[in-house]
Structure formats: C-alpha cells, structure tokens
Amino acid sequence: DERASVLVIGGGAAGITVAAELRRHRPDLPVTIIEPSDTHSYQPGWTLVGAGVFTLSETVRPMETLLPGGVTWIKEAVSTLLPDENLVELTDGRRVRYRHLVICPGLKLDWDRVAGLREALGSNGVCSNYSAETAEYTWQCLQEFVGGKALFTQPAMPIKCAGAPQKIMYLAADHWRKRGLEQPADVEFCLAGDTLFGVPFFVPPLQQAVDDYGITLRYKHNLKAVHGASRTAFFTVADEEGRMSEVERRFDLMHVTPPQIAPDFVRSSPLANAAGWIEVDPSTLQHTGYANVFSLGDVAGTTNAKTAAAVRLQAPVVVRNLLSTIDGKPLDATYDGYGSCPLTTAYGKVVLAEFTYGGKVTPTFPLDPRKPRRSAWFLKTKILPFMYWKMMLRGSEFDVAHREREFAQDYQT
Ligand code: FAD
Numbered sequence: 001d002e003r004a005s006v007l008v009i010g011g012g013a014a015g016i017t018v019a020a021e022l023r024r025h026r027p028d029l030p031v032t033i034i035e036p037s038d039t040h041s042y043q044p045g046w047t048l049v050g051a052g053v054f055t056l057s058e059t060v061r062p063m064e065t066l067l068p069g070g071v072t073w074i075k076e077a078v079s080t081l082l083p084d085e086n087l088v089e090l091t092d093g094r095r096v097r098y099r100h101l102v103i104c105p106g107l108k109l110d111w112d113r114v115a116g117l118r119e120a121l122g123s124n125g126v127c128s129n130y131s132a133e134t135a136e137y138t139w140q141c142l143q144e145f146v147g148g149k150a151l152f153t154q155p156a157m158p159i160k161c162a163g164a165p166q167k168i169m170y171l172a173a174d175h176w177r178k179r180g181l182e183q184p185a186d187v188e189f190c191l192a193g194d195t196l197f198g199v200p201f202f203v204p205p206l207q208q209a210v211d212d213y214g215i216t217l218r219y220k221h222n223l224k225a226v227h228g229a230s231r232t233a234f235f236t237v238a239d240e241e242g243r244m245s246e247v248e249r250r251f252d253l254m255h256v257t258p259p260q261i262a263p264d265f266v267r268s269s270p271l272a273n274a275a276g277w278i279e280v281d282p283s284t285l286q287h288t289g290y291a292n293v294f295s296l297g298d299v300a301g302t303t304n305a306k307t308a309a310a311v312r313l314q315a316p317v318v319v320r321n322l323l324s325t326i327d328g329k330p331l332d333a334t335y336d337g338y339g340s341c342p343l344t345t346a347y348g349k350v351v352l353a354e355f356t357y358g359g360k361v362t363p364t365f366p367l368d369p370r371k372p373r374r375s376a377w378f379l380k381t382k383i384l385p386f387m388y389w390k391m392m393l394r395g396s397e398f399d400v401a402h403r404e405r406e407f408a409q410d411y412q413t
Contacts, residue, residue, distance in 0.1 A: 006322065007088065007098035009078050011035030011063055013043075013308045013392070014104035014297030017315040020068040020395025025319060029326075033067060034088070034096065036077040040066050041132055042388055044308055044380075047164055047344065050129040050138030050255075051171040053381060060132060066393055078105065081269040083290045100322055101290075103278050104297040105266065107160060107306070110259040117256060120228030125253040129168050141253050142172050147183025148252035151233060153223045154191040155259040160298050160306040162198055163341035163353065165189075165257040166206065172255070173213035174346040187213060188249075190221035190235060198305075199359040202343070202351060205370045209345040221247070223256065262299055277301030282357065283334045285318050291325060294318045303357060305339030312392050313338045338362065342380040350376035 006022060008015045011033050019031050045059035067073055074096065080089035081103075088096050109130055111118050120126040125145075127138040150172065154165035169189055176185050189210070196206050196217070210217060218237075224246070225234040233249045261267065267276035271287060278295035279288050282302045287293035296314040298306040313335060320333035337357025342350045349372035355361050363369040 005030040005098070006032070006100045006102065007096060008033045008102045008104065009088065010103070010105035010297070010299075011037070011040060011067060011073070012104060012106050012297065013311045013388075014106075014315060015102070016040065016066055016068070016393045017311060017395060018102050018104065018296070018318055019071050020393060021315055021319040022322070022395075023068045023070055024395045026323060027070070030072070031068075031070070032072040032074060032096070032098075034074045034076060034078055034090065035063060035067075036075060036091075038063055038075075042308075042385060044161070044342075044388075045385060046129045046132070046135040047167045047171070048381065049135040050127070050142070050168050051175070051344070051347070052139040052142065053347075056132060056136050058385075061389075068395065079265055081265060081271055083269070083271055083287075083293060086292070099292060100326065101293045102318060102322065103266070103271070103293065103295040103299060105263050105299055107260050107298040108263045110261050113259045114223050114256070115225035115234075116228065117223075117226050117258065120226040121256070124228040124231055125251065126226060126228055126256065127253070128256045128258065129164060130256075130258055138168065138255060141255075142175055145172075145176065145181070145185070145253050147176075147181040147185050149250060150185055150187045151249060151251045151254040152187070152189050153221075153233075153254065153256050154189070154193070155222065155257055156192040157198065158306055159257060159260045161341060162305060163343045165191075165255070166196070167342075167344040168255055169215065170209050170213065170343075170345045171347060173215065177213070178347075186216070188216045188218055190218045190223065190233075190249075192220065192222040194219045197343075197353070199353060199355050199361070201355075201359070201361050202353045202370065205345065205351045205372060206343065209372075226254070226256070266299055271295075273301045275301065282337065284321050284331045285314060285335055286321060286325070286331060294322055302335075302337065304335075304337040305341055305355070307339045307341060308388065308392075309340035309354075310338060315392075342376060342384070344377070344380065345372045348374055348377050350380050352376040352379065 042059045045054050048054040076090040078088045079091045127141045128134045152169040196203050220238040221235040262276035273279040279301050280295045296318050304310045317333040317335040321331040340354040351372050
C-alpha cells in the first residue's frame with residue numbers, strides 16, 4: 001500500500017489545476033496525482049489544429065513540466081475505485097490508500113461504438129478533432145477537399161465541448177468559400193439530437209451561420225458504422241413517431257465526433273450515478289455518499305457544459321470545500337454551473353457562449369453575446385490559451401463567476 005493525504009485521479013485540465021491550487025493554499029499538504037500519460041493536451045486548441053490555425057505541438061506539453069512542484073506523480077492508470085476502504089487500485093496491481101480523493105480522469109471517447117470507425121479514421125477523408133492523433137488529418141482533409149459531400153457528425157449528449165462538432169464545420173465551410181472549390185460543396189450536419197445547441201438563446205446566430213453557408217441539418221441521425229474504402233456512413237434515424245430506420249450516405253469528407261461515456265472504472269464503481277458519471281452535489285461538488293470524495297471536470301455527473309472553462313471555476317470550489325472538509329468546517333464554496341463554448345462561426349469570428357446551470361446566459365463582457373465577434377476570436381486564439389497554461393494550470397485563482405452573473409439578467413429569453 002502507498003498512502004496519500006489527497007489523491008487526485010487524472011492530470012488533465014482539472015487534476016493539474018486542483019493540485020496546483022491545493023499546493024498554493026496549503027503548501028504542506030501532501031498531494032499525489034495518478035496519471036498514466038507522458039503528455040498533457042490543451043484540447044480546446046484542437047479545433048484550431050483541425051482548421052490549420054494552430055500546430056498540434058502548440059497544444060501538447062510534457063506532463064512533467066506542468067505538474068506542480070512538491071506533488072507526487074504515480075505514472076499509472078486507476079483500474080478500480082474502492083471507496084469503502086479509501087483505496088484505489090492501479091492497472092499494475094498496486095493499491096493506493098487516501099484520506100481524500102479528487103476524481104477527474106475526464107471522459108472516454110467511445111470510438112468502438114461506431115462500427116469500423118477506428119479502422120476508417122485517418123484515411124479516405126474520415127477525420128476527427130477529438131484526439132491528438134487525428135486533429136492534424138482534419139486540416140489535411142479540409143485542404144484536399146475539392147467539392148462534393150462533406151458530413152459532420154454529432155453523437156448523443158453529453159459530450160465535451162458540445163459546440164466543437166459544428167465549430168469545425170463552419171471553419172471548413174468558410175475555408176472552402178474563401179479558397180473556391182472546383183465543384184460545389186454539399187455540407188451536411190448529422191446530429192443525434194433534435195436541436196442545434198443546448199442553450200436556445202444561442203441557436204439563432206448558429207442557424208444564421210448554417211443558412212449563410214447553405215448547410216443541410218439532419219436531426220436524429222446517429223452514426224452507427226463507417227466504411228472507409230467506399231466512403232460510406234450508416235446512420236440510424238428516428239422519425240417523428242420514434243420509429244427507427246437505417247440510412248446510408250456517401251461522403252467525400254466526414255468529420256466524426258465520437259460517442260462519449262464515463263471511463264469504465266468509473267461506470268463500474270459504487271461512486272457512479274445511473275448514467276455512469278460521478279455522483280456529486282452540483283453546487284459543492286462533493287460526492288453525495290462519500291464526504292471525502294470530490295469530483296470535477298468531464299467525469300462529474302453535473303449538467304454544466306463539459307469544458308475547460310467549467311473546470312476553471314470548479315477547481316477553486318473543490319479546493320475550498322476539500323480544505324473545509326479536512327478542517328472539519330462546513331462547506332461554503334458553491335459552483336453555479338458556469339461553462340463556456342467559443343463558437344467559431346468563421347475564421348476571425350466567434351460567438352462566445354457562456355452560461356450556467358439551466359442554460360442561464362452569463363456573459364463576461366457587457367456586449368450582446370449572440371453577435372459573432374473578432375474580439376472573441378482574439379480571446380479564443382490568444383488569451384484563453386495563455387490563461388490556461390500560465391494561470392489556470394499554475395493554480396492562480398481568478399474566480400470571475402460573480403462578475404459574469406452581473407450581466408446575466410439582461411439576456412434572459
Ligand atoms: P481531461 O483534460 O481530458 O484530462 C483527463 C486526464 O485523466 C488525462 O490526462 C488522462 O490521461 C487521465 N486519465 C484517464 N484515465 C485515467 C485513469 N484510469 N487513471 C488516471 N488518470 C486517467 N473546453 C473549453 O473550455 N473550450 C473549448 O473551446 C473547448 N473545445 C474543445 C474542443 C475539442 C475538440 C475537445 C476534445 C475538447 C474541448 N474542450 C473545450 C473541452 C475540454 O478540453 C475538457 O472539458 C477538459 O479538458 C476537461 O478536463 P478534465 O481534466 O476533466 O479531463
């Protein structure tokens with residue numbers, strides 16, 4: 001057995017931020033991170049890698065350069081959670097005992113739920129911004145496209161960054177419009193759901209982009225299988241009465257967003273809710289059954305948008321409440337469900353969607369957030385990456401949630 005006072009599972013956006021903030025607030029508190037990967041990725045940058053704005057290397061850094069000083073790193077993956085014994089088991093069979101646990105291993109991209117997808121990815125125009133291995137191929141596909149059918153898919157919710165499947169679609173359409181194509185482009189957005197975006201307030205500007213680019217929307221289309229060599233996609237489609245049928249579509253390019261679920265060791269644990277995510281109080285982020293367990297980030301069973309922006313505001317809440325638990329004090333920090341999605345509607349234009357639980361619109365800036373803006377593109381491409389690497393991951397807290405709430409009332413629909 002190894003022992004940890006605070007054990008953090010996952011060295012992603014959430015794990016590193018929480019560990020850094022814990023070290024800053026309580027430098028003598030022993031913190032251990034379990035993380036199997038050598039590298040850490042700034043995933044919000046992958047949309048821009050797929051669009052040729054960032055290089056992949058700008059989004060990936062060695063894990064050891066980001067882990068906060070003084071934190072113990074166990075380079076292994078967790079395989080089992082045993083909360084009744086305050087233990088986690090690792091894939092190499094080791095067991096780690098903890099006093100307090102923070103669970104943030106992100107989510108699992110379920111590529112295998114789409115038959116043939118793993119084999120098809122990376123050739124024949126089948127690309128995805130959802131992994132470091134495939135994001136560069138998206139840009140290659142965008143450049144090689146000479147016209148014809150371009151499909152963009154979106155699986156059932158929840159997924160991380162719900163706007164990402166359509167961000168790359170608008171950037172692709174803009175790129176092709178600017179470059180000029182030999183043949184006309186026929187762009188289709190195939191969504192498993194029946195709405196363009198989960199927060200209705202932001203649908204009109206997105207619908208505007210869809211109309212401007214002449215994109216066809218295909219709701220209730222769920223990608224089930226891909227055959228790369230014949231460039232064919234198979235969808236199950238639900239009609240008005242909920243009857244299912246299968247349709248086949250040929251494509252010249254297809255950008256796939258894979259189905260997303262909680263990691264296996266989380267889904268099979270006593271800490272998961274019915275849908276497989278970690279069951280926490282949506283406000284304190286403390287587990288509802290185990291007071292010494294907290295969770296945040298993509299794996300948390302909360303209804304906020306699964307984004308790094310959410311992590312930025314969740315981390316200080318987890319840290320404060322965790323320290324209160326250690327000190328035997330009542331939990332006084334609350335998370336309001338803030339998440340943000342910078343929707344790239346064109347090169348140089350972003351609709352900055354920011355909202356809290358229940359889809360309440362909470363813009364940081366006193367400007368109509370429905371308008372695509374050049375300033376928001378600057379934020380997305382320059383300021384947010386800087387904030388992520390230099391401030392968030394280093395644990396500098398800048399809880400701007402209260403400021404965001406100030407403008408909230410103006411924009412209720
Ligand atoms: P992650 O950052 O994914 O980290 C999870 C970590 O846990 C990883 O390092 C992983 O190796 C580790 N891990 C996994 N399994 C185990 C295990 N068994 N044991 C131990 N460790 C494990 N967010 C925004 O805010 N704005 C955006 O514009 C945006 N755009 C996006 C675009 C794309 C294409 C993608 C893919 C994501 C985007 N996001 C965006 C979402 C954002 O990247 C995630 O919400 C964020 O990274 C979540 O942080 P996390 O720490 O929960 O998970």
